[in-house]
Amino acid sequence: MLNIRSITLEDFGPFKGTQSITLPEDPGVTVVFGENMRGKTMLLNSIRYALYGRVLSRGSKEISPEQVINWESKEEGKHSFKVILDFEHEDDDYELTRMFKPRDGVTEPVDDDDYIEEVYLRKNGDVLGPDEKDRELNRIMPEKVSRFFLFDGELLQQYEELLVDESKMGQRIREAIERILGLPVLTNARADLRELLEDAEKAESKAAQRNQKTQELGAQLESLTETRSHLNDELEELKEDLSDLQDREASLHEDRKKIEAIRDRVEEKKDLEEEVDQLNDDIDGHQQRLRDEMADAWRGIIRNPIQKKLEALRKRESDLRSTQTRIAVRKELANRFEKAVEGSHCPVCEQDLGEETESHIKKELEDLRQVEEQDTEAEEEYRDVARAISILEDLEAPDPAERIEGIVQTIDRLKAERTDKKDTIADIENEIESSQEDEVHAINREYKDVIKKIQATEDAIEETEEEIKEANQNIKKLQAQLDKESGADFEKERERRKIFKHLRDLFDDGVDVYRDKLRDEVEEDASRIFLDLTTEPEYDGLRINENYGLTIVHEDGDDIPVRSAGAEHVVALSLMGALQNNAPLQGPIIMDSPFGRLDEQHEKNVVQALPAMTDQVLLLVYRSELRPEAARDFLKGKLRAEYSMERISARHTDLVKGGGDD
Amino acid sequence: MTDETDDLKGTLENIREQEYPDLPADLVEHIVEIEYDSLEDRARAPKEINKIVEEYLGEDG
Numbered sequence: 001m002l003n004i005r006s007i008t009l010e011d012f013g014p015f016k017g018t019q020s021i022t023l024p025e026d027p028g029v030t031v032v033f034g035e036n037m038r039g040k041t042m043l044l045n046s047i048r049y050a051l052y053g054r055v056l057s058r059g060s061k062e063i064s065p066e067q068v069i070n071w072e073s074k075e076e077g078k079h080s081f082k083v084i085l086d087f088e089h090e091d092d093d094y095e096l097t098r099m100f101k102p103r104d105g106v107t108e109p110v111d112d113d114d115y116i117e118e119v120y121l122r123k124n125g126d127v128l129g130p131d132e133k134d135r136e137l138n139r140i141m142p143e144k145v146s147r148f149f150l151f152d153g154e155l156l157q158q159y160e161e162l163l164v165d166e167s168k169m170g171q172r173i174r175e176a177i178e179r180i181l182g183l184p185v186l187t188n189a190r191a192d193l194r195e196l197l198e199d200a201e202k203a204e205s206k207a208a209q210r211n212q213k214t215q216e217l218g219a220q221l222e223s224l225t226e227t228r229s230h231l232n233d234e235l236e237e238l239k240e241d242l243s244d245l246q247d248r249e250a251s252l253h254e255d256r257k258k259i260e261a262i263r264d265r266v267e268e269k270k271d272l273e274e275e276v277d278q279l280n281d282d283i284d285g286h287q288q289r290l291r292d293e294m295a296d297a298w299r300g301i302i303r304n305p306i307q308k309k310l311e312a313l314r315k316r317e318s319d320l321r322s323t324q325t326r327i328a329v330r331k332e333l334a335n336r337f338e339k340a341v342e343g344s345h346c347p348v349c350e351q352d353l354g355e356e357t358e359s360h361i362k363k364e365l366e367d368l369r370q371v372e373e374q375d376t377e378a379e380e381e382y383r384d385v386a387r388a389i390s391i392l393e394d395l396e397a398p399d400p401a402e403r404i405e406g407i408v409q410t411i412d413r414l415k416a417e418r419t420d421k422k423d424t425i426a427d428i429e430n431e432i433e434s435s436q437e438d439e440v441h442a443i444n445r446e447y448k449d450v451i452k453k454i455q456a457t458e459d460a461i462e463e464t465e466e467e468i469k470e471a472n473q474n475i476k477k478l479q480a481q482l483d484k485e486s487g488a489d490f491e492k493e494r495e496r497r498k499i500f501k502h503l504r505d506l507f508d509d510g511v512d513v514y515r516d517k518l519r520d521e522v523e524e525d526a527s528r529i530f531l532d533l534t535t536e537p538e539y540d541g542l543r544i545n546e547n548y549g550l551t552i553v554h555e556d557g558d559d560i561p562v563r564s565a566g567a568e569h570v571v572a573l574s575l576m577g578a579l580q581n582n583a584p585l586q587g588p589i590i591m592d593s594p595f596g597r598l599d600e601q602h603e604k605n606v607v608q609a610l611p612a613m614t615d616q617v618l619l620l621v622y623r624s625e626l627r628p629e630a631a632r633d634f635l636k637g638k639l640r641a642e643y644s645m646e647r648i649s650a651r652h653t654d655l656v657k658g659g660g661d662d
Numbered sequence: 663m664t665d666e667t668d669d670l671k672g673t674l675e676n677i678r679e680q681e682y683p684d685l686p687a688d689l690v691e692h693i694v695e696i697e698y699d700s701l702e703d704r705a706r707a708p709k710e711i712n713k714i715v716e717e718y719l720g721e722d723g
Contacts, residue, residue: 193711
């Protein structure tokens with residue numbers, strides 16, 4: 001079991017200079033009282049940093065280590081910090097030191113590249129090599145399960161991930177939990193026995209080839225086992241690739257969640273830019289129409305004069321039309337008079353003309369000839385007027401002013417819309433730096449790429465598994481045939497093969513049975529702890545899913561589908577307690593702001609339950625969250641030490657032993 | 663180690679008794695112990711398991 005002895009901080013966050021907390025040897029609870037912004041989360045982070053080299057802010061966003069250096073020390077010229085974790089695990093003594101400092105030769109670091117991180121682990125006084133250090137830390141406290149030991153009351157969504165069966169993050173956490181519950185012993189054995197079985201099968205096939213009767217069978221068997229061996233290696237590689245890809249997907253999924261707000265704004269900006277492009281096209285289109293309309297706009301200017309002139313001309317034409325009629329009648333009369341005089345014969349009444357009549361007709365004809373000139377002028381005028389009307393009608397056009405005004409209004413509206421959208425784009429660009437935007441695009445691109453690769457790898461795995469299945473069936477047939485042949489040559493290999501097969505099958509079954517058993521035990525323990533913590537009498541316990549996610553069960557047997565942050569607290573604590581009970585990997589529970597969402601009774605239940613969950617508990621609370629008197633009352637003899645975070649300045653906090661009271 | 667592997671051994675023994683009674687119980691327990699001790703040195707386990715199976719086959723006949 002991991003047991004922390006002390007945490008020493010040097011210029012880490014608000015903890016200026018060298019400060020430390022010593023945790024008592026006896027099992028129990030240490031409480032650190034600190035008001036808001038005094039450094040409780042940074043104290044939790046110091047342990048996370050020592051073990052994993054990471055510091056998280058609210059929302060689990062990683063903070064650059066450069067920002068962790070105590071500000072006042074930095075002003076005084078000190079650009080480094082250090083955390084030393086002194087702990088014991090399985091009777092071995094460890095001292096883990098992780099520091100962040102400027103590179104050699106750098107006196108005034110400017111950015112992250114000017115810094116270097118050093119970490120070393122002493123085990124029983126000896127410094128371990130880098131690979132051994134990593135293996136040791138991964139064995140003692142793997143990062144993937146750290147959420148069950150380093151509890152941040154503000155990050156409950158980490159536990160909600162477990163509720164979703166298909167969640168990739170949930171699957172990763174499940175694998176990590178199973179690792180700490182001891183399942184790897186079985187899964188490793190299964191893998192090793194599979195390898196040994198393959199070797200035994202190959203040996204059997206080689207032995208069979210030494211016998212003339214079974215030579216052919218042996219050769220076929222060897223070839224098949226060789227093929228299957230390659231397929232198994234291929235499958236192993238594909239599964240490793242898939243695991244890496246799924247880890248990457250889970251990590252990118254987390255990154256996408258963290259940048260969700262920025263991502264939404266970047267998408268919004270992209271949509272707006274497309275809309276602006278469309279508006280530009282529309283405005284161009286309308287402006288072209290306007291130009292076309294304006295090319296003929298001069299017609300509108302002369303429209304009125306033309307209309308007035310046309311009116312006058314049409315009136316004149318109408319007047320002249322009557323004259324034209326009279327002229328036509330006169331011409332016709334003149335023609336007839338001429339014919340009558342020429343032939344001395346009336347074409348109308350068909351009678352010869354008498355002298356008097358003829359003389360009268362001649363007189364009329366003369367009168368008619370006298371007005372002929374006027375008639376000719378009138379005809380010419382009529383033709384001129386008609387021509388003028390035709391010309392002016394061609395020039396006459398509908399008034400374009402209305403259309404032009406309509407187009408101009410549309411252009412103004414589109415421009416105003418474009419301006420609004422451009423303003424919004426500018427606002428977004430002010431909010432997000434171009435580097436953030438680039439980051440969003442890069443993450444989105446990589447995420448899509450990884451999803452595609454996962455699908456391709458899963459398809460390849462399915463195909464390979466089918467091929468292995470077929471190979472196994474064929475091998476089984478050949479082995480059955482071989483089994484019918486007796487021969488001392490390969491009897492021993494046959495026996496070896498059979499025993500490895502049974503062992504492999506046994507451990508295979510064992511993995512499934514043990515996994516189910518573990519889950520049942522975790523469920524039982526988590527339920528029991530939950531019922532001790534909850535104040536709701538109608539709750540019956542907890543139900544566990546594939547990923548060790550827990551749902552609350554009502555006494556009527558139904559799941560409680562939605563739960564509050566307070567309930568999430570209690571369920572998460574129940575899981576932590578259950579894992580501590582069942583895992584060969586056990587350690588302290590360090591809790592930051594664990595009671596923010598809990599009422600007084602729940603708080604009391606949780607505090608009283610903590611010493612039973614694990615040997616070492618470190619509580620980081622503010623006084624109104626858990627009053628010192630209440631802590632002493634709830635914990636009684638299990639309260640081993642109290643510390644207080646004292647404000648020296650806005651950027652300097654001192655850790656003081658005792659001091660739980662104001 | 664005894665506490666931590668007892669549970670595993672118990673589970674396997676139940677299955678062995680029912681499904682694979684021809685497998686010797688102590689062989690199975692020994693494999694569990696080898697794997698537990700080899701968690702940090704994976705290459706070691708197959709060699710050790712092979713050795714104890716050979717010993718068993720040698721004794722058996």
